[in-house]
Amino acid sequence: MPQPKSLLERLHQAFWLLFLVGSLGYAWYAFYAPSNDIAWNPDFEAASAASRAGQKPMLVFVTATWCSPCRIMKREVWADDEVKQWVEDRFFPVLLDADAPDAAPVLQRYGIQGTPCTLVINGEGEVLDYRFGAVSKPDFLAWTGRF
Numbered sequence: 381m382p383q384p385k386s387l388l389e390r391l392h393q394a395f396w397l398l399f400l401v402g403s404l405g406y407a408w409y410a411f412y413a414p415s416n417d418i419a420w421n422p423d424f425e426a427a428s429a430a431s432r433a434g435q436k437p438m439l440v441f442v443t444a445t446w447c448s449p450c451r452i453m454k455r456e457v458w459a460d461d462e463v464k465q466w467v468e469d470r471f472f473p474v475l476l477d478a479d480a481p482d483a484a485p486v487l488q489r490y491g492i493q494g495t496p497c498t499l500v501i502n503g504e505g506e507v508l509d510y511r512f513g514a515v516s517k518p519d520f521l522a523w524t525g526r527f
Contacts, residue, residue, distance in 0.1 A: 416458040418467055420475035424486045427474045432503030437527055439471035442487070442497040444478045449514035450496040457517050470527060471500070500527055 385393075421427040424440070431438045441458075443450040457463055467473050476483045478495050486492075490499065490507060498520075499510040511523060 416454065416464065418458055418464050418473050420473050422475055422477075424474055424476065424483075427472045428501075428503065428505060431472045431501070434472065435503070436470065436472055437503070437508060438474050438499075438501045439467055439524070440474040440476060440486075440499040440501055442476045442478050442483075442492050442495050442499075444495045447478075447495040453496055453514050457515065457520055460517055463517060463520065466521060466524070470524065500524065 420441075421430075424438075427438050441453075443454075476486060478487060478492070489505075490501075492499075494512065496514055497510065497512050498515060500508040502508055508527065509523070511519075515523065
């Protein structure tokens with residue numbers, strides 16, 4: 381007949397079970413990114429032309445599929461309805477995948493070496509301001525409120 385497990389063995393198992401559940405929860409939180417309804421333009425040059433013609437700056441968000449802070453921003457900032465309206469009213473939004481070959485010239489031109497990076501660029505291609513790293517919704521709205 382098998383021996384009953386000691387209290388220490390049961391606590392050890394419970395600890396590792398809770399650790400596993402917590403790790404899976406964090407992984408889901410870090411990598412889950414809902415879709416958003418911002419009309420992101422993947423073509424930097426087309427957005428630049430629209431920016432010149434429309435007299436609105438571009439909001440360029442540089443991301444990557446492997447970037448955890450990017451996913452958190454997508455979930456907490458870009459998926460928000462207030463942010464969606466804010467961005468579409470004030471900017472021509474551009475989404476650049478840092479791993480895409482066609483993004484390399486833009487990344488090189490602006491010296492972008494990491495993600496996430498959010499830039500405000502005028503129609504002439506001049507960077508008006510930028511933020512490197514994840515930005516919260518309140519910080520994003522305060523930062524972009526001056527453009």
